[in-house]
Structure formats: structure tokens, C-alpha cells
Amino acid sequence: MNKYLDTALEVQEALENRRPVVALESTIISHGMPYPQNVETAIHVEQVIRDYGAVPATVAIIGGRLKCGLTREEIEYLGKKGTDIVKCSRRDIPVAISKKLDGATTVATTMIIANMAGVKIFATGGIGGVHRGAEQTMDISADLEELGQTPIMVVCAGAKAILDLGLTLEYLETKGVPVIGYGTEELPAFYTRRSGFRVDYQLDTPKELAEAFAAQRGSGLHTGMLVANPIPEEYSMDGEAINGAINEAIKEAAEKGIHGKETTPFLLAKVKDITGGDSLEANIQLVYNNAKIAAQTAVELCNL
Numbered sequence: 001m002n003k004y005l006d007t008a009l010e011v012q013e014a015l016e017n018r019r020p021v022v023a024l025e026s027t028i029i030s031h032g033m034p035y036p037q038n039v040e041t042a043i044h045v046e047q048v049i050r051d052y053g054a055v056p057a058t059v060a061i062i063g064g065r066l067k068c069g070l071t072r073e074e075i076e077y078l079g080k081k082g083t084d085i086v087k088c089s090r091r092d093i094p095v096a097i098s099k100k101l102d103g104a105t106t107v108a109t110t111m112i113i114a115n116m117a118g119v120k121i122f123a124t125g126g127i128g129g130v131h132r133g134a135e136q137t138m139d140i141s142a143d144l145e146e147l148g149q150t151p152i153m154v155v156c157a158g159a160k161a162i163l164d165l166g167l168t169l170e171y172l173e174t175k176g177v178p179v180i181g182y183g184t185e186e187l188p189a190f191y192t193r194r195s196g197f198r199v200d201y202q203l204d205t206p207k208e209l210a211e212a213f214a215a216q217r218g219s220g221l222h223t224g225m226l227v228a229n230p231i232p233e234e235y236s237m238d239g240e241a242i243n244g245a246i247n248e249a250i251k252e253a254a255e256k257g258i259h260g261k262e263t264t265p266f267l268l269a270k271v272k273d274i275t276g277g278d279s280l281e282a283n284i285q286l287v288y289n290n291a292k293i294a295a296q297t298a299v300e301l302c303n304l
Contacts (some may be wrong), residue, residue, distance in 0.1 A: 002297035004097050007117045008069025011057045020054035020298030022291065023068070023152075024120040026254035027140050029058075029078045030085040030225065032125070035282060036061055039079035045291045048218050049123070050270030052295035054102045059110045061096050068117035078104060087265075088243055089142045107154065108146035109110045111224065119214070120301065121153045123294035126160040126190040126262060127226065129168030132250060139259060140171065148175030149223035153213045155227045155294040156186040157286040158195065161170045162246050162267045165195050172226065173200075178216070179226045182207065182293060188230035191237040191282050199228055206293060210300035235285040237278060245274040 007015075011133070014021050024045060024133050029038045046056035058070040060078060081102065088096050088103030090112060095105045105113065114122055128141025129213055148155065158166045165187060172179055181187065189195035203209050213225050213262035230236075249270035253259075260268050272280045 002116045003064065003103060004064075004136055005066045005068065005113065005116050008057065008067075008071075010055055011069035011117065011119070014055040018302055019091065020295065021057050021119045021260045022049045022111055022123070022298050023119045023120075024049075024056055024291070025110040025124050026058060026060035026070075026078055027087055027104045028125060028152065028287065029075060030082055031087055032268070033284070035079045035082060037075055038082070041287070042075050042079065042228045045123075045287055048288050048291040049244050049295045052299070053290055054295035054298045057107045057114065057117070059299075060111045061093070061101065061105065062291040063102065064097045064100030066097070066112055066113045066116065073157045073181045075301065078102070080190065087294065091142070100165075107143040109140075111146045111152045111154065115150050120151075120217075121155065121294050121298045123287070123290045124157045125283055125290070126156050126158055127154060127158040128166070129163040131263060132162075132172055134164060134167060139263065139286050142173050144168065144175065145227060147172065147177045149222065150212050150224055151217055151222050153209070153225045153227060154299070155229055155290045155297070157231050157290060158228045159190070159191040160264065160268070161242060162250065162271070165189060165197055169197055171300060176221070176223050177226055178212075179228060182209070182227055182229040184228070184230055188228050190286070191231065191242045191279055192239045193230040193233065193236050193237065201270045204287065206296035207300045209293075209297045210304060213297075214251050214304050225292070227297075229284060229290050231286040232289055237275070239280055242271070242275070242279065245279070247273045248274060
């Protein structure tokens with residue numbers, strides 16, 4: 001066991017007894033929405049996972065310790081501190097540990113810590129990817145690199161709609177990451193169910209997802225698997241409206257010189273403002289939906 005890792009007792013016991021566990025990230029708590037809505041959402045996501053038969057393991061870095069499974073008090077702490085918590089990707093882990101910092105884990109870092117603990121499935125909102133204009137800026141999320149080298153199934157609503165989805169898919173193909181559409185042949189675009197881009201394969205049940213992931217791990221392929229689960233129809237936003245809001249937010253980010261890891265939270269906040277908060281509600285609902293599918297898949301994986 002990694003000497004910097006603390007696995008919650010409930011999570012550890014579940015893993016030892018081959019019971020299903022689903023990891024959750026903490027950036028959505030500290031950087032995704034305001035307090036107390038962030039804490040309420042985080043607690044409810046954990047409950048959704050329990051309702052479908054799995055144990056939740058929210059991941060974070062607290063006082064330099066890598067945490068796989070948080071207490072209610074720790075979630076409350078992250079929520080209250082909000083953006084004062086450092087957003088931690090792979091590159092930030094060594095200093096966060098050595099300086100005993102608090103860190104909200106991105107998709108990449110959540111994958112790393114979950115893998116250390118032995119958790120195989122992770123539910124999130126949307127992954128990072130290749131940003132629009134990356135041919136000039138080289139702004140590409142570390143999430144994609146992690147998917148290429150860490151054997152975790154990531155259940156999401158596709159890549160965030162603020163990204164260049166075509167280039168994101170190309171990057172994943174280069175890294176050998178299978179992109180599975182859950183009940184769809186088309187990559188969902190986070191707030192909307194359609195993007196115009198095809199996924200690699202469509203699978204329609206949690207059992208099929210579990211079987212494909214077991215085959216990937218069993219054959220020694222040390223890559224992740226991306227499951228793109230469309231936002232429920234009733235919460236899907238109008239494509240033209242959301243793209244208009246995204247374009248406006250991207251223009252403002254460029255004018256203000258915002259780049260790197262500050263880009264995504266800025267763009268998501270601006271889109272929320274432009275859409276009158278509708279995008280935040282969509283974000284919350286798609287996370288709940290992803291937690292459900294991840295938990296169901298984790299249960300099936302334990303039954304194989």
C-alpha cells in the first residue's frame with residue numbers, strides 16, 4: 001500500500017470482500033459549484049451509488065494525505081473552502097504531499113488515487129480534453145494522458161462541451177483508449193446528448209460494460225476505458241443555445257488571457273451565468289446519472 005494513501009475503512013473492507021466500489025472526484029466540490037450546493041450534491045451522489053448497490057469513495061488530498069473515501073466532515077470542509085483548495089492534477093501531487101496541502105482532485109488525479117487503492121470504476125461529470133485552438137496553445141488536459149496509462153473505467157457524459165470534441169476523440173484513439181457509448185452511437189457533449197461524432201462502440205447494459213472492462217484488464221491492456229453516458233433527455237439543453245454561450249465564454253477567456261488549469265472552471269462559470277443557471281442544473285443531473293451507471297457496472301463487475 002502506498003505510504004501516502006489513506007483508504008477509508010468502509011472502502012477498504014468493500015475491496016477486501018470483493019464488493020463494488022465507485023470512485024468520485026472532488027474538483028466538482030471545490031471548484032464546480034457554490035457552497036452549500038456543492039456539499040449537498042456530493043452527498044447525494046454518494047447516496048445514489050449506495051442506492052444502486054455500491055460503496056462510494058470520494059477522492060481528495062487533505063493535509064498532504066491521498067484520500068480514497070471521505071467523511072461527511074471532510075466533504076463539508078472541501079465545500080466550504082471552495083476555490084481556496086488547490087486544483088490538483090498529476091503534476092501537483094508531489095508538492096501537495098510534501099507541503100501537506102489540501103487538493104481537489106481532477107479526473108486524472110482521481111484515477112491515480114483510485115488505482116492505488118484498488119478501485120476500478122470512477123464516475124464523474126465530463127472529462128477534460130483538447131481545448132479549442134490547441135493547435136496553437138497546446139492546451140490539452142492531463143485527463144487524456146491518464147486515460148492512456150491508468151486502467152480505470154471512467155463513466156462520464158462525454159468530454160466537456162467547451163472542448164474540441166473531434167480532436168479529443170483523435171487523441172484518445174492515439175492513446176488506445178476505447179470510447180464506449182452507453183446506449184448510443186454518438187458521443188454526448190456533456191450538456192447535450194449529441195455532438196455529431198461517433199463513439200468507437202455502443203454497449204447497452206451495465207453487464208456489457210463490465211464484461212468489456214474485465215476483458216481489457218484481463219488481457220493486460222493497461223489503459224483506461226471511457227464510457228460516455230448521455231445526459232437524461234429531460235435535462236438535455238438546446239444545442240444552439242449552449243454552443244452560443246460557450247463561444248461567448250471562450251471569447252472572454254481569450255480577452256482576459258485565461259489559460260491552463262484555470263480555463264475550464266472559468267468557462268463553466270461563465271456558461272452558467274449566460275444560461276441563467278440552467279447549465280449548473282444539467283451538470284448536477286448528469287453526474288447523478290453517471291453515478292447510477294457506474295454503480296450498476298461495479299456490481300456487475302463483481303459478479304463476473
